[in-house]
Amino acid sequence: IYNAPFNMAFAQKQACSGMRASSSVPGSMAQRSAARALGRAAPRAARPTSKVAVPRAQAVSVPDAKQIITSIEYDAPAPVSNDEINRTVLGIILGGGAGSRLYPLTKKRAKPAVPLGANYRLIDIPVSNCINSSITKIYTLTQFNSASLNRHLSQAYNSTVGGYNTRGFVEVLAASQSPVSKSWFQGTADAVRQYMWLFDEAVRDGVEDFLILSGDHLYRMDYRDFVKKHKESNADITIAALPCVEKQASSFGLMKIDNQGQVIEFAEKPKGDALKAMQVDTTVLGVDPTVAKMKPYIASMGIYVMKAEALKDLLMTRLPDANDFGNEVIPGAREAGMKVQTFAFQGYWEDIGTIESFYNSNLALCDPKTAQFSFYDKKAPIYTMSRFLPPSKVLDASVSNSIIGDGCVIKSGSKVSGSVIGIRSLIGHDCKIEKALIMGSDYYETVEECEFVPGCLPMGVGDNSIVRGAIIDKNARIGENCQIINKDGVKEANHEEAGYVIKDGIIVIIKDAVIPSGTII
Numbered sequence: 001i002y003n004a005p006f007n008m009a010f011a012q013k014q015a016c017s018g019m020r021a022s023s024s025v026p027g028s029m030a031q032r033s034a035a036r037a038l039g040r041a042a043p044r045a046a047r048p049t050s051k052v053a054v055p056r057a058q059a060v061s062v063p064d065a066k067q068i069i070t071s072i073e074y075d076a077p078a079p080v081s082n083d084e085i086n087r088t089v090l091g092i093i094l095g096g097g098a099g100s101r102l103y104p105l106t107k108k109r110a111k112p113a114v115p116l117g118a119n120y121r122l123i124d125i126p127v128s129n130c131i132n133s134s135i136t137k138i139y140t141l142t143q144f145n146s147a148s149l150n151r152h153l154s155q156a157y158n159s160t161v162g163g164y165n166t167r168g169f170v171e172v173l174a175a176s177q178s179p180v181s182k183s184w185f186q187g188t189a190d191a192v193r194q195y196m197w198l199f200d201e202a203v204r205d206g207v208e209d210f211l212i213l214s215g216d217h218l219y220r221m222d223y224r225d226f227v228k229k230h231k232e233s234n235a236d237i238t239i240a241a242l243p244c245v246e247k248q249a250s251s252f253g254l255m256k257i258d259n260q261g262q263v264i265e266f267a268e269k270p271k272g273d274a275l276k277a278m279q280v281d282t283t284v285l286g287v288d289p290t291v292a293k294m295k296p297y298i299a300s301m302g303i304y305v306m307k308a309e310a311l312k313d314l315l316m317t318r319l320p321d322a323n324d325f326g327n328e329v330i331p332g333a334r335e336a337g338m339k340v341q342t343f344a345f346q347g348y349w350e351d352i353g354t355i356e357s358f359y360n361s362n363l364a365l366c367d368p369k370t371a372q373f374s375f376y377d378k379k380a381p382i383y384t385m386s387r388f389l390p391p392s393k394v395l396d397a398s399v400s401n402s403i404i405g406d407g408c409v410i411k412s413g414s415k416v417s418g419s420v421i422g423i424r425s426l427i428g429h430d431c432k433i434e435k436a437l438i439m440g441s442d443y444y445e446t447v448e449e450c451e452f453v454p455g456c457l458p459m460g461v462g463d464n465s466i467v468r469g470a471i472i473d474k475n476a477r478i479g480e481n482c483q484i485i486n487k488d489g490v491k492e493a494n495h496e497e498a499g500y501v502i503k504d505g506i507i508v509i510i511k512d513a514v515i516p517s518g519t520i521i
Contacts, residue, residue: 080228082134088208089227089305090199091130093123094188095142095149095172095215101354102216104501104510105473110142112215113149114358115439115474117365117375118405118422120384121152122352125220126213127170132380133223135211136161136168137202141191142215143175143184150174156385167205173198187323193315203308210311212304212325218361218373219349220380226343227305235341236310237333239263240303242349243282243295246275252299253326254278255342261285263340266331285344298342301349302326310338348372356504359471362420362437366401389423397427405440411463426460428480433461434468436484441475453477457514470507479517484509487520 099106105114112123123140130138138161142149150172161168173195175184185191192199192212199210209230211223221240230238241255249270256265257280267278279296283289304325314329315322318336322328334340350373352358365371375382389407396412405423410416413430422440427433441459450456461467462480470484476499478484484500486507493502499513500521507521515521 080224080231082224085224085227086134086136087206089135089137089211089223090202090207090209090308091126091135091138091211091213092192092199093126093138093140093213093215094191095123095140095146096353099144102358104496104508105355105358105471106145108145108148108511110145110149111353112140112142113145113152115422116218116352117362118403118420118440120375120382122216123149123153124156124382124384125218126215127153127157128380128382129219129221129223130211130213131157131161131383133221133227135223137207138170139195139198140170140172140215141175141185141195142172143191146172146174152385156383188325189315189319189329190323192311193320196312196315199308200312208308210306210308212306214302216351216353217301217303217349218352219345219347220373220377220382221303221345221347221349222380226303226345229343230305230341233261233341234339235262235305236307236338237330238305238341238343239330240301240345241285241298241342242301242345243285243287243291244297244299245295246297249278249297249299250275252297255298255300256280257284257298257342259284261342263334263342266334268327282344285342287344287346291346298344300326300330301345303345304330314338354504355471355506355508359437359504359506363418363435366403366418366420368401387423407444408440422474426458428461428463428465430464431461432466432468434466436467436470436472438467438472439474453514455479455516457517462517469505470509472509473511473513475512476509476515477513478509478515479519481518482515483520484515485521 093112096111099111102111102114112121114122116122116124127138130136140149140153153170153172157170161170175191185194209227211227226238226240239255244252251269253266253268254270255263256278258264261284267274270278280298282292282295282298285298287295310333314333319329319332322332330340350357350361352361365373387406392404392406392408394410397410397414397416399410399416402416402419402421404421405425407423408421408425410421410427411429414427414433416427416433419433419436419438421427421433421438424441424444425438438461445459450458457477457479459475459477461472461478462482464480465478465482466485467478468485470486472478484507486502486505489505490502491505495501496510499510499515501508501510509515
């Protein structure tokens with residue numbers, strides 16, 4: 001019914017006569033449609049509900065439009081259109097700080113710019129989710145090494161997210177000093193606070209809610225459902241929550257909710273009795289009863305929808321010294337009497353902010369029997385920069401349960417298994433690549449460029465080399481007859497001067513590193 005067009009005469013008649021739908025709810029959809037038709041801004045008020053007692057649209061008699069409107073009963077939330085979400089929601093992606101948990105992958109790049117799944121970067125996940133959810137106004141906040149992130153976003157998205165009638169952008173906001181603030185970002189909340197002057201401009205353009213996202217999660221989510229839940233419940237803040245089992249729960253910040261899904265208590269990584277006390281009935285969030293029994297805890301995903309005016313009030317007035325959303329702002333909002341709601345997300349979600357989780361999440365993509373995430377989904381694809389690279393070549397080599405990115409060359413005699421091979425990778429003759437993440441190269445190297453490197457060692461993996469259980473960052477040069485296998489089983493080691501670091505037992509070859517021929521790690 002709400003999608004049926006109203007003609008100008010009916011809109012004017014409705015506005016002038018003060019006609020109301022049967023429940024007399026102010027700010028109803030019919031009133032707002034009439035106001036728009038008359039060129040006035042429709043007020044945002046309590047949303048109508050859509051229990052409709054009329055035939056389907058094709059059977060409705062258009063001349064009796066008044067009867068259609070008055071037959072609606074207002075006791076279920078009205079749908080929120082894609083156009084409204086596009087107009088009223090601003091995406092803010094938190095790029096994180098120095099990325100120490102992902103170091104050395106963050107040594108020369110911002111955390112959201114770290115390569116992922118052969119062809120992508122971490123930032124492609126939240127940006128693609130936004131675009132697929134009709135959210136095309138997106139800022140990414142970052143403080144360190146933002147050059148490659150800025151280049152990727154500008155080349156991948158800015159020419160496509162906007163249109164003639166819609167304003168769309170994906171932009172990086174780097175930390176900077178100003179007359180108001182002389183310090184760098186002190187945390188996630190402080191980063192948003194320092195750019196509140198810019199977000200105020202978006203509010204003046206019609207933005208009503210801020211969608212706060214993280215730049216180091218792997219998941220696919222339709223934010224439209226999330227935003228609709230937020231708007232329909234009239235919450236000040238809505239938190240995306242992940243139902244989880246007891247074994248997982250102690251690793252997260254947990255929430256306790258009432259029978260309306262409203263947060264009444266927070267606990268940060270509780271143990272023992274404190275953990276047991278955080279059990280909730282997740283069926284109130286729409287979780288299947290069987291799943292709810294198996295997963296009686298809900299963990300915060302660090303993803304929020306917030307009313308613009310509520311967030312500004314919290315950051316600028318009530319909590320001017322709060323620096324972190326999860327530990328300070330969200331609990332502070334509840335204590336201030338704001339309505340903090342939860343939204344259950346029941347799909348695959350993984351925090352890949354550490355070397356171990358990043359490595360495991362990438363390799364998990366390789367096995368079709370166990371993979372829980374796929375970059376391909378016809379209805380919700382993951383986008384990235386178009387590089388126009390040639391197809392990869394596998395020259396009399398063996399590849400099993402692996403992902404091969406664009407523009408790679410794997411030479412004869414090599415065996416690749418359970419690995420992710422990134423764009424423009426060169427793997428020499430008779431190599432063994434097992435459970436490895438090779439990120440590839442930023443460019444194809446010419447002979448002239450190679451001559452600047454001692455011994456003209458090319459980027460990639462040299463002949464007869466073995467790489468097992470390791471991460472090879474971009475543009476790394478591994479010579480012939482090398483063994484990158486962690487032969488001594490070392491858990492932690494820092495040998496940056498030699499071009500590698502070991503974290504959680506995983507060898508990480510640093511970007512642009514040169515590993516001489518014959519090296520054994």
